[in-house]
């Protein structure tokens with residue numbers, strides 16, 4: 001009998017569910033994609049009662065597994081490792097309330113999934129779940145493992161050695177020392193949302209100089225046991241806090257640059273320690289800090305490992321998958337490495353046609369949807385691209401994407417306007433895998449999950465200005481035709497027209513909203529934004545009056 005293991009993340013933020021059957025990842029999705037509430041819930045102790053019931057139910061439904069048929073449910077937090085619970089649950093910033101809710105989680109899950117036996121729920125230590133989401137999903141039989149996070153039960157980091165699916169923990173830094181919380185804290189100081197907008201600090205950093213690096217080096221430093229110290233810093237020493245509506249000044253960019261640079265240095269030192277202990281050539285990473293693609297790229301370039309692999313849902317959402325893989329392994333199932341991030345919801349062509357008919361919008365089924373979209377993009381149109389199963393993790397990888405022409409510099413501002421984002425935020429390119437080395441270097445290729453930054457080679461920066469960040473880099477997604485045949489065909493069709501095998505690819509969503517997930521979200525997004533064309537599976541909806549989206553009678557003429 002196949003083992004069926006559901007994983008859930010419910011404690012801090014980004015609630016999510018994943019289903020593993022016989023060691024194989026069948027489904028994984030974040031709760032926010034269903035509830036349309038960014039990050040799923042507020043990251044406070046008293047929201048821990050919420051369980052990701054919609055994503056969990058979808059996981060079971062899509063695999064036709066009834067709740068009573070589950071062999072185990074992995075919950076990615078172990079209350080036995082948390083600080084001892086006090087009588088007063090309001091003490092210690094509600095820490096005891098959080099622990100109490102986690103202890104009751106089997107009953108909450110039984111309510112959400114009628115028929116579930118609460119006795120099958122197993123608690124997996126938070127950072128073991130993060131670690132398993134990397135080493136059991138990565139394409140390595142053995143590797144070093146590094147988890148860098150805000151916090152778990154009582155630690156913020158894990159360094160380990162994985163061999164044949166078994167993890168040996170070599171170091172775990174105890175709280176309150178936390179690189180993730182240092183980064184979160186400066187995120188709040190710079191006027192962004194903590195535990196949510198850390199990537200904006202990373203983007204802002206490239207506009208500054210690491211002017212305060214000396215002070216950061218004194219306060220945040222590694223220790224000889226594989227861990228680190230992170231003393232509290234009063235950020236006001238360096239720059240005043242940014243209040244809502246205020247502009248960032250150069251001191252703020254310098255502060256972001258200093259924290260970013262120190263994070264990279266500490267990451268390199270931790271990796272060096274881990275490399276010496278394990279002797280492994282490959283490193284698998286997870287935890288929220290692993291989503292810092294500038295730091296991961298520095299580690300790839302300057303660190304001791306030949307290969308660095310980051311799980312695409314490296315944040316807390318990924319612990320649903322990691323927990324499920326860990327428990328499945330414990331039940332005796334060898335894990336099958338992750339084949340891709342398209343693990344969320346998808347619809348058949350007939351279902352998509354039903355949604356379009358229901359919306360009453362005129363649509364067509366062109367002979368080749370890739371060609372039709374490439375034509376619109378080459379005419380400087382913006383295309384909302386909805387195809388296949390939704391991505392697990394924060395990056396759009398050609399399933400729920402907004403696509404545009406990278407040759408037009410103004411498309412950066414245009415897309416940031418569509419998405420209601422700050423203008424300092426870069427947009428990223430997707431590129432055909434076999435052409436990537438000619439255009440980008442300084443980062444791993446292939447890079448299918450858009451988790452590393454690369455340098456744009458001389459001669460190409462001027463050709464694709466919309467995707468070149470202020471520091472001359474780009475966070476690329478390489479597209480392998482064997483893995484993503486339709487997206488590869490789209491890139492080829494665009495290249496035939498323009499000579500450029502690159503497209504701007506940013507997530508399909510509008511300001512402050514989770515990524516588009518279902519056809520209704522896609523239609524609402526198309527209806528409320530100046531997008532020229534909506535592609536849904538094999539169907540195309542053109543914006544009335546859009547010059548870019550006009551049907552081309554003889555595309556072969558342009559292709560010549």
Ligand SMILES: [Fe+2]
Nearest residue numbers: 149151288316
């Ligand atoms: Fe975490």
